[in-house]
Amino acid sequence: MAVEFRCRDVGVACKNVARAETAEELIAAVAAHARSKHGVELNQTLIDYAVTKVRPTGG
Numbered sequence: 001m002a003v004e005f006r007c008r009d010v011g012v013a014c015k016n017v018a019r020a021e022t023a024e025e026l027i028a029a030v031a032a033h034a035r036s037k038h039g040v041e042l043n044q045t046l047i048d049y050a051v052t053k054v055r056p057t058g059g
């Protein structure tokens with residue numbers, strides 16, 4: 001099941017929507033995006049929070 005993550009769902013003013021086939025791939029993509037676009041290095045706390053915002057694509 002494909003999944004997606006929207007920056008705005010965690011309160012970031014950003015239109016980015018990351019999509020991947022698995023939650024693990026998605027979090028890796030989100031981590032790379034956060035680092036390159038927001039200058040944020042995801043720690044375990046942020047990853048745990050981001051995981052709660054992962055949703056099925058199109059949901």
Ligand SMILES: [Zn+2]
Nearest residue numbers: 007014016037
């Ligand atoms: Zn973003």
